[in-house]
Amino acid sequence: MSIAVGTDDVYERELVNASEAGPAPKRIVVGYGFWIFLLSDIVMFSALFASYAVLAKASAGGPTGAQLFSQQNAAMETAFLLLSSYSCGLMTLAANSRRYFRTFLGAAVTFLLGAAFLTLELREFHSMIALGATAQRSAFLSAFFTLVGCHGLHVTIGLIWLVLMMVQLAMWGFRPVVERRMLCFALFWHALDIIWVMIFTVVYLMGVLR
Amino acid sequence: MTETRLDVAPGERPRIPASEHVTSSGVLVYTIGLLVALVLTITSFWVANTSALWAPGVPAGLAVLAIAQMGVHLVFFLHITSGPDNTNNILALAFGVLIVFLVLGGSLVIMANLDQNMMAHTHLSNSDHAGGLTHDSSVNALIRRYRDASKA
Numbered sequence: 001m002s003i004a005v006g007t008d009d010v011y012e013r014e015l016v017n018a019s020e021a022g023p024a025p026k027r028i029v030v031g032y033g034f035w036i037f038l039l040s041d042i043v044m045f046s047a048l049f050a051s052y053a054v055l056a057k058a059s060a061g062g063p064t065g066a067q068l069f070s071q072q073n074a075a076m077e078t079a080f081l082l083l084s085s086y087s088c089g090l091m092t093l094a095a096n097s098r099r100y101f102r103t104f105l106g107a108a109v110t111f112l113l114g115a116a117f118l119t120l121e122l123r124e125f126h127s128m129i130a131l132g133a134t135a136q137r138s139a140f141l142s143a144f145f146t147l148v149g150c151h152g153l154h155v156t157i158g159l160i161w162l163v164l165m166m167v168q169l170a171m172w173g174f175r176p177v178v179e180r181r182m183l184c185f186a187l188f189w190h191a192l193d194i195i196w197v198m199i200f201t202v203v204y205l206m207g208v209l210r
Numbered sequence: 211m212t213e214t215r216l217d218v219a220p221g222e223r224p225r226i227p228a229s230e231h232v233t234s235s236g237v238l239v240y241t242i243g244l245l246v247a248l249v250l251t252i253t254s255f256w257v258a259n260t261s262a263l264w265a266p267g268v269p270a271g272l273a274v275l276a277i278a279q280m281g282v283h284l285v286f287f288l289h290i291t292s293g294p295d296n297t298n299n300i301l302a303l304a305f306g307v308l309i310v311f312l313v314l315g316g317s318l319v320i321m322a323n324l325d326q327n328m329m330a331h332t333h334l335s336n337s338d339h340a341g342g343l344t345h346d347s348s349v350n351a352l353i354r355r356y357r358d359a360s361k362a
Contacts, residue, residue, distance in 0.1 A: 021216075024216055024217060025216070027219055028216060028217055028218070028219045030219070031219025031220050031221060031222065032217070032219060032220060032298060032299070032302075034220075035219075035220035035221075035299060035302055035303075036302055039302055039303065039305070039306030040306075042306055042310060043306060043309045043310060043313065046309070046310040046313045046314050047313055047317075049314060050313055050314050050316075050317035050318065051317070053314070053317070053318055054317060054318065054321040071255065071258075071259070075255055078251055079251075082244065082247055082248065082251065083244075085283070085287055086240055086241075086243075086244045086287075089236075089240040089243075089287055090237065090240060092221075093236040093237060093240070096236075183219065183221055183222065186221055187220060187221040187288065190221070190283060190287040190288050191288075193283060193287070194280050194283045194284070197251075197276050197279045197280055197283065198276055198280070200251075200254075201254060201272050201273070201275070201276035202276075205254060205255065205257075205258040205272055206258075206269055206272060208258065209258060209265075209268060209269065
């Protein structure tokens with residue numbers, strides 16, 4: 001029994017409830033389990049957001065968000081991550097129809113856009129630290145580096161994961177296990193973009209309001 | 211032969227009948243999502259920088275735009291739908307959203323409340339300090355006055 005995406009047979013035949021049919025295929029179970037993990041990850045981020053929101057004004061006489069943040073930089077980071085989420089979606093489509101070239105192309109574009117995002121973020125951190133705005137300076141900066149740095153760490157892990165997936169795809173082809181891992185990677189990458197939406201709103205836009 | 215009605219894994223597009231294949235091809239779905247997300251992002255940056263809007267309302271507007279964009283990402287990129295094959299995904303998401311709101315809202319309300327009370331307390335201890343309460347003799351005087359009052 002296959003669960004190929006887009007089969008019309010499902011609609012033609014008599015339907016049986018899933019509960020009567022035994023355990024679901026591994027792809028569904030794995031995807032669902034990873035979905036639960038992502039939601040728990042988002043709950044962890046909500047705690048970091050809460051601490052940031054509480055401490056956002058606690059700059060202890062040091063530099064404030066309005067002085068440090070560049071909206072232009074944040075806009076470029078947002079664009080890079082959104083476009084990489086899009087190319088990741090196109091990569092998933094290519095992988096579902098088992099086209100090697102398009103999958104590799106989508107992965108390469110996703111990787112480059114993700115790496116561009118990470119470069120901008122690290123450059124921002126570097127310039128802030130050069131100004132003396134380190135995580136030790138104030139509670140606001142501790143919360144900022146924890147929240148944004150944790151997201152950046154996730155992006156870094158995602159980039160490493162993407163490279164590993166392309167190596168596995170090149171070595172093993174579209175095996176079920178590779179396809180499941182690529183499904184999880186796509187979920188992970190889209191979830192990171194959702195968290196970034198919250199970060200650019202709460203940190204970069206609300207932080208520079210008059 | 212009967213076919214099983216299976217759930218859809220999160221991130222996977224639901225099975226759709228052949229008649230809808232043209233109008234909801236995968237690329238089209240992602241492209242619509244990208245365009246709507248772009249519009250919402252640009253609106254957010256505009257709202258944060260314009261002086262045309264009532265300033266106290268701007269944070270609420272930004273929050274609404276962010277939540278809308280997260281919804282767009284969920285629907286167009288993660289393919290979370292309201293269909294019966296997505297019930298499990300939706301329920302897990304609803305639970306996650308509940309916890310997120312409890313953590314965020316709870317922390318903000320409690321910390322704002324605590325902040326107010328701490329302010330009052332700080333004023334109190336400052337005035338006590340000015341009155342010389344920390345000085346030994348004045349503490350003793352206070353205790354003596356308390357004893358006298360309880361005797362009477």
